[in-house]
Amino acid sequence: MSDERDFNQRNIDEFRANGGKVGGQFEGFPLLLLTSTGAKSGQQRVNPVAYFDIGDRIYIVGSAAGRDRNPAWVHNIRVHPDVTVEIGEDAPKPFSVRELPRGERDRIYPVVVERAPGFGDYEKRTDRVIPVFELLPA
Template identity: 40%
Template sequence: MTSTVVMRALSGLHRALLTVSRGRFGGVLVGLPSLELVTVGRRSGRPRSSMLTAPVTLGDTLVVVASAGGNDAHPSWFLNLREHPQVRVAVAGGPRRPMRARVATPEEHERLWPQIVEALPNYARYQERTSRVIPVVLLEPVRGPR
């Protein structure tokens, strides 16, 4: 299983690469669009940044997977957004924009999971490693008043 320390270190290196290259490098990882997800810490109330990939996009909605590499515990970013669903997202090093996160319903999860595994087969292996159902999260744009 992937250690949290290793995952955080890789996330930091990825964020640095995007920043230094001004989005020219690191915008796509393993063939998937990368994104920076900024949540509010559920205990600290402070901004917390995580680098993720979006294996599926549904129009302006980004789908991310709380796999934690198949670890038995949910990743911190997932616990944070369950508590505070208002997040900010920067795709491929672009500007951060407000979005609302929500956990996919069981029906959505069932429909999306095959697409997720097709985009990155590692997700199937992550699910095999853990007894928890790996959550699928939809990051939906926040629409202003019309």
């Protein structure tokens, strides 16, 4: 877990130092920083998360690269749906998160896969339904 935290922290630092741009495996990929409240701890948690601007709406996907468990931030936002989001050089802004019901999720996920084919691979690696969330300005 420490390796994952270190990896995330390096990407967070790079994001903030470079106006929302991150290199390496994320170069050119739209990332945002999601600050959520820990479901159990109540502490603020920051995670770099891929986002998709589809039809003037912003979506984030709890893929965990196809692992059999959702990323921790998914549990956090289900319990505490009020979050803060940083996109590019913009100042952090408050959002509320809405998990898409299955039918709506199933309409959006193919668009995600079309834009980022790796998400199709993630879906094949797991039996769980990968959740999709809409970010709503607060």
